[in-house]
Amino acid sequence: MRMRAYLSLALLSIAVTAAMACAPRYVTSKAMELAGMASPAAGVTRNVVLVSIDGLRPDAINHFKASTLQRLIREGSSSMTARTIMPSTTLPSHTSMLTGEPPDEHGVFWNNVQTAEREHVGVSTVFGVARKAGYRTAAFFSKAKFGALQQPGTLDYSQAPGGWWGRWPSTRTVADVRTHLQTEKPNLLFVHLSDPDRAGHSSGWMSAEYGRAVIDADLAVKNLMQAADTAYGAGNYSLLVTADHGGHGYGHGSSTLEDVTIPWIAWGRGVTAGVIDEKIDTFDTAPTVLWLLGVDQPDAWDGDAIVEAFAPVAAATD
Ligand SMILES: [Zn+2]
Numbered sequence: 001m002r003m004r005a006y007l008s009l010a011l012l013s014i015a016v017t018a019a020m021a022c023a024p025r026y027v028t029s030k031a032m033e034l035a036g037m038a039s040p041a042a043g044v045t046r047n048v049v050l051v052s053i054d055g056l057r058p059d060a061i062n063h064f065k066a067s068t069l070q071r072l073i074r075e076g077s078s079s080m081t082a083r084t085i086m087p088s089t090t091l092p093s094h095t096s097m098l099t100g101e102p103p104d105e106h107g108v109f110w111n112n113v114q115t116a117e118r119e120h121v122g123v124s125t126v127f128g129v130a131r132k133a134g135y136r137t138a139a140f141f142s143k144a145k146f147g148a149l150q151q152p153g154t155l156d157y158s159q160a161p162g163g164w165w166g167r168w169p170s171t172r173t174v175a176d177v178r179t180h181l182q183t184e185k186p187n188l189l190f191v192h193l194s195d196p197d198r199a200g201h202s203s204g205w206m207s208a209e210y211g212r213a214v215i216d217a218d219l220a221v222k223n224l225m226q227a228a229d230t231a232y233g234a235g236n237y238s239l240l241v242t243a244d245h246g247g248h249g250y251g252h253g254s255s256t257l258e259d260v261t262i263p264w265i266a267w268g269r270g271v272t273a274g275v276i277d278e279k280i281d282t283f284d285t286a287p288t289v290l291w292l293l294g295v296d297q298p299d300a301w302d303g304d305a306i307v308e309a310f311a312p313v314a315a316a317t318d
Pocket of ligand 1: 054089090091244
């Protein structure tokens with residue numbers, strides 16, 4: 001009898017864990033208590049949209065004629081020789097992008113859905129620092145493993161698919177962003193698009209299928225910009241587009257140039273047109289976001305803001 005009770009309990013606990021793992025995670029934070037808090041000092045802009053296209057190789061943009069990204073490069077400031085970290089895998093790399101720290105500092109070397117022991121990354125994210133300064137933050141993740149970056153209290157709104165290998169296509173993610181922007185105006189909006197990585201693993205990087213996925217992501221950026229124009233006002237936000245890693249053959253993760261070279265594009269408010277000469281590491285992205293918003297980066301961060309991409313503009317007021 002006792003054995004059966006233990007067995008039922010064990011089965012119940014497996015079922016509950018499985019159900020939790022399968023459900024998408026929609027996380028909202030309690031509104032910040034802003035009474036008595038000065039509104040954030042003006043930076044270059046009050047609104048930053050950061051897009052990461054999973055597995056996008058810089059040379060794919062022209063090869064597959066991704067017209068929106070080509071436009072952003074033409075009108076904005078960009079580098080096609082930015083570098084991601086080692087291992088050039090999704091979660092360690094995005095953690096560097098969003099924490100301003102290399103893996104030795106942030107400690108995220110794993111690339112799967114979290115276990116209870118290491119539920120969230122243990123260092124400050126760009127979301128937490130910006131929110132503490134009084135900015136509203138939102139993140140739309142397209143893979144389940146990003147749950148590690150949904151730190152409590154750092155994001156006014158965030159979402160990630162459930163399941164061990166949960167993934168949403170960019171059409172789904174951007175539709176959700178559009179709905180969100182109809183009622184909310186986060187000052188820092190992060191959007192992760194997953195399509196090129198999926199196609200790279202199934203059909204090979206730079207294959208025809210990969211090319212179709214790059215075009216899907218390109219179209220998603222276009223749709224996202226339309227929604228951002230409506231929400232923030234055209235010309236009233238800065239847009240950064242980058243990637244977590246490239247790829248070759250059917251994978252990535254190594255230190256070969258095809259895996260570690262990523263695009264880094266700035267466009268919109270305060271951006272000067274041109275090619276960025278500075279050497280860019282992916283962990284310079286979070287410092288750049290904070291610098292744009294006029295927020296000091298934590299002392300511990302290794303990255304530096306890529307100020308070369310921007311010109312002084314009149315103080316941002318909304
Ligand atoms: Zn990835």
